[in-house]
Amino acid sequence: LTTVPAIRALPKAEVHVHLEGAIELADLLEAAREARVRLPGPAATLFDVASHDDPPHPSPLSAFLRFLDWEGALFSSAEQLERLAYRFAARQSASGIVYADVIVNPAHWPSWRSDPAALFDALGAGFDAAAADGLCRVRTCASILRTWDAATAEDLVSAVVARRPRALVGVSVDGDERVSGRTGGRFRGAFQAAGRAGLRRTAHAGESSGPEGVRDAIDLLGAERIDHGVRAVEDPRLVDRLADEQIAVGVCPTSNLALGLFRRLEDHPVDALARAGVRVTVNTDDPAALGTRLEAEWALCAAAFGWDDARILRLARDSHLASFATDDERASAL
Numbered sequence: 645l646t647t648v649p650a651i652r653a654l655p656k657a658e659v660h661v662h663l664e665g666a667i668e669l670a671d672l673l674e675a676a677r678e679a680r681v682r683l684p685g686p687a688a689t690l691f692d693v694a695s696h697d698d699p700p701h702p703s704p705l706s707a708f709l710r711f712l713d714w715e716g717a718l719f720s721s722a723e724q725l726e727r728l729a730y731r732f733a734a735r736q737s738a739s740g741i742v743y744a745d746v747i748v749n750p751a752h753w754p755s756w757r758s759d760p761a762a763l764f765d766a767l768g769a770g771f772d773a774a775a776a777d778g779l780c781r782v783r784t785c786a787s788i789l790r791t792w793d794a795a796t797a798e799d800l801v802s803a804v805v806a807r808r809p810r811a812l813v814g815v816s817v818d819g820d821e822r823v824s825g826r827t828g829g830r831f832r833g834a835f836q837a838a839g840r841a842g843l844r845r846t847a848h849a850g851e852s853s854g855p856e857g858v859r860d861a862i863d864l865l866g867a868e869r870i871d872h873g874v875r876a877v878e879d880p881r882l883v884d885r886l887a888d889e890q891i892a893v894g895v896c897p898t899s900n901l902a903l904g905l906f907r908r909l910e911d912h913p914v915d916a917l918a919r920a921g922v923r924v925t926v927n928t929d930d931p932a933a934l935g936t937r938l939e940a941e942w943a944l945c946a947a948a949f950g951w952d953d954a955r956i957l958r959l960a961r962d963s964h965l966a967s968f969a970t971d972d973e974r975a976s977a978l
C-alpha cells in the first residue's frame with residue numbers, strides 16, 4: 645500500500661487544497677486565450693514571471709499569493725468557473741479522492757469582488773454536476789484573506805450565509821501571517837457568525853505563524869481543523885492538546901518544503917505529530933502550482949518515514965474523519 649498506484653486506488657479524502665493552486669497549465673492557457681491576455685513569459689515559468697512583476701515580496705508565500713491573484717483575474721464568467729470546478733473534481737477522482745473540501749478565496753477572483761456568493765454558486769454548479777456524474781464529491785470553504793480587515797471578513801460570511809451557495813460547507817482563513825501578524829481577534833466575529841449559521845470552520849495556522857497561531861485558531865476562531873498546523877510541534881503542550889481534542893491537522897509536505905519551512909522531508913514534523921497521537925492528514929495544498937498529486941505526497945511520506953500498510957490505511961481513515969463530509973457520506977467511505 646505504500647506505492648503510488650496502490651495509494652491511488654485507496655478511497656481517500658483531501659481536506660487541504662486550494663482551487664486557485666489546482667488550476668493546471670492547460671486550463672490557465674485556455675483562460676488566458678479567452679481573456680485575450682498576453683502571457684508574461686514562457687508557459688513553464690508562468691509562476692515566476694507572474695509573481696515577480698512587483699518585487700520584492702516579503703516571503704515566498706506572498707509571491708505565490710500574488711501569482712494566484714494574476715491567475716484568478718483571467719476568469720470572468722460563471723461558465724468558466726463551472727468548467728474549472730468540474731475538471732478539478734475529475735482530477736481529484738483520478739487520484740482516488742472520493743471527497744474533498746476545497747478552499748476558495750474570493751480575494752483571488754476580482755470579477756466576483758462585488759458578489760462573492762455568485763463565485764461559490766458557479767463553482768457549486770460544477771461540483772454538483774461532477775458528483776452527479778459519479779466523480780469526487782467536492783464542497784467549498786469560503787476563505788478570508790489574513791490581511792483583510794474585520795468588516796471585509798464579516799461581509800464575506802454574511803454574503804454566503806444569506807445566499808447559501810450550493811456545495812458550500814464552511815469558512816477558512818488563509819494568506820501570509822508574516823505580513824498580517826496575529827489576527828485571531830480580528831476575525832473572531834466572522835468565524836462566530838459562520839459557526840452560528842452552521843458552517844464548518846478551518847484555519848491556516850502554524851505555517852507562516854508559530855504555535856501561537858494554532859492556539860488563536862482554536863481559541864479565538866473555533867477552528868475544528870487546522871490547515872498545516874505543523875509548527876505546533878514547537879510546543880509539546882499544544883501537540884498534546886491537538887491529540888486530546890482530536891483537532892485534525894491538514895499537513896502539506898511538498899508545499900512546506902517549497903516555501904522553505906523545512907529543508908528536507910526527513911526534517912518535517914508530520915511523523916512526529918502522528919506519533920504523538922494527533923489526527924494527521926496529508927494533502928497537496930496547491931497541486932498544480934507545486935507539480936504534485938495526493939498519492940505522490942502519501943508515497944513520499946511513506947518512503948521518508950517508513951510508513952507501513954497499517955499507517956497508510958490509518959491515513960486514509962483519518963482523511964475521512966477529518967473531512968467536512970456528511971455523516972452518511974463518511975459512513976459509506978469508511
Ligand code: ADE
Nearest residue numbers: 662818819820848929930
Ligand atoms: N493560499 C494558497 N496556498 C497557501 C498557503 N500555503 N498558505 C497560506 N495561504 C495559501
Ligand code: ZN
Nearest residue numbers: 662818871929
Ligand atoms: Zn493552504
